Amino acid sequence: MTTKDRRFAAVDILLLVGAVLPLVFGIVLKILTNVPSEGITITGARVFFTIPMPIQDLPITETQVNSVLVMITLLCVCLYFTHGLTVRPHLKRQVIAEWIVKTCQKLVGQNMGEYFAAFAPFIAAIMGLSAFSSLLTLLGLYPPTSDINVTAGWAILVFFLITYYKLKCGVGNYLKSFTEPIVVLLPLNILGEVATPVSMAFRHFGNVLSGSVIAVLIGTALQGLSNLIFGWLPGVLGDFPFLQVGIPAVLSMYFDIFSGALQAFIFAMLTMLNISGAFAQEEYEARQAKKLAKKQNK
Amino acid sequence: MLELSIGIILGACALGAGCAMIAGIGPGIGEGNAVAKACEAIGRQPESKSAVTSTMIMGCAIAETTGIYALVVAMLLIFVAPNLLVNVLMKAIQ
Numbered sequence: 353m354t355t356k357d358r359r360f361a362a363v364d365i366l367l368l369v370g371a372v373l374p375l376v377f378g379i380v381l382k383i384l385t386n387v388p389s390e391g392i393t394i395t396g397a398r399v400f401f402t403i404p405m406p407i408q409d410l411p412i413t414e415t416q417v418n419s420v421l422v423m424i425t426l427l428c429v430c431l432y433f434t435h436g437l438t439v440r441p442h443l444k445r446q447v448i449a450e451w452i453v454k455t456c457q458k459l460v461g462q463n464m465g466e467y468f469a470a471f472a473p474f475i476a477a478i479m480g481l482s483a484f485s486s487l488l489t490l491l492g493l494y495p496p497t498s499d500i501n502v503t504a505g506w507a508i509l510v511f512f513l514i515t516y517y518k519l520k521c522g523v524g525n526y527l528k529s530f531t532e533p534i535v536v537l538l539p540l541n542i543l544g545e546v547a548t549p550v551s552m553a554f555r556h557f558g559n560v561l562s563g564s565v566i567a568v569l570i571g572t573a574l575q576g577l578s579n580l581i582f583g584w585l586p587g588v589l590g591d592f593p594f595l596q597v598g599i600p601a602v603l604s605m606y607f608d609i610f611s612g613a614l615q616a617f618i619f620a621m622l623t624m625l626n627i628s629g630a631f632a633q634e635e636y637e638a639r640q641a642k643k644l645a646k647k648q649n650k
Numbered sequence: 651m652l653e654l655s656i657g658i659i660l661g662a663c664a665l666g667a668g669c670a671m672i673a674g675i676g677p678g679i680g681e682g683n684a685v686a687k688a689c690e691a692i693g694r695q696p697e698s699k700s701a702v703t704s705t706m707i708m709g710c711a712i713a714e715t716t717g718i719y720a721l722v723v724a725m726l727l728i729f730v731a732p733n734l735l736v737n738v739l740m741k742a743i744q
Binding site: 558561 | 721
């Protein structure tokens with residue numbers, strides 16, 4: 353084993369530790385700051401501390417901490433998959449990484465067209481971040497996507513991109529598009545413009561939140577039921593919630609894994625469709641050609 | 651008297667949340683229609699299964715929007731509104 357091989361393995365281990373350590377840190381933080389409670393408790397993100405700011409205090413909540421942890425984990429996973437790239441793949445992970453990148457580029461190419469080919473990394477980043485954030489529930493951590501602020505932030509980002517691509521065909525055309533087909537529809541058109549990010553944010557937030565609320569309700573109901581059925585057993589056996597073993601896991605398959613991954617896919621799909629739908633490519637090209645002709649005439 | 655008014659506030663919030671979720675009927679029927687048509691399409695053309703499925707999932711997600719709005723309103727009524735309204739009541743009394 354040469355020094356080079358040893359260094360390669362050391363970096364590998366370092367990256368894997370970097371991917372797992374944030375999640376362990378999140379679980380430890382959750383255990384340390386957990387407040388024991390009785391019965392049904394559905395709370396928002398816990399506020400760890402607040403930083404005093406001139407206009408409004410900045411609260412540091414579970415949401416921010418968990419999303420930073422997810423970002424570090426994703427970064428380390430990506431670095432691990434792309435570590436040791438060669439022209440002819442000899443590592444399994446390079447094949448997986450290439451498959452992911454190709455799938456993403458194909459998806460973006462199919463849905464957005466040639467002009468937006470450079471959007472593939474952005475779409476992949478949104479999809480990965482959203483999916484991994486929702487999957488944090490599997491570790492018992494607070495998923496950042498069940499906080500409206502996170503999904504609203506992403507939706508506002510998408511809204512700015514939509515507006516940017518609409519403005520590409522000229523400010524006049526953009527303002528004029530609000531009065532089409534007739535001027536009376538102006539308020540409705542403005543409302544429709546605002547509704548896009550609002551509905552995107554609410555859809556993602558509502559789906560993830562409803563999953564966690566239903567999980568809590570079912571957990572509590574099963575505990576009550578098992579107390580009712582097995583309450584006559586003597587000693588510790590009577591208090592043990594038998595029905596809570598296994599049954600919530602089956603439901604978690606749908607609400608945490610399937611729903612989380614599906615919402616990430618839908619959010620990315622809507623992002624792609626909205627952005628490519630906002631851009632009138634033929635009109636833009638016609639304008640560019642006209643500008644070019646004007647320049648040449650001078 | 652104060653207990654009564656706080657009780658009315660809490661009860662009305664819970665009732666309102668329940669009424670808001672009646673909106674869940676709409677997306678249910680709509681998504682059912684969408685899935686039924688998708689099944690028919692797959693039955694007629696089994697080779698177009700993947701395209702039909704992905705389009706159906708997108709359509710379902712968009713049809714779900716009104717239901718999600720109702721859910722958000724119900725959540726606000728259960729978790730946010732009672733505190734807010736009781737605070738307003740306390741301020742009015744003082």
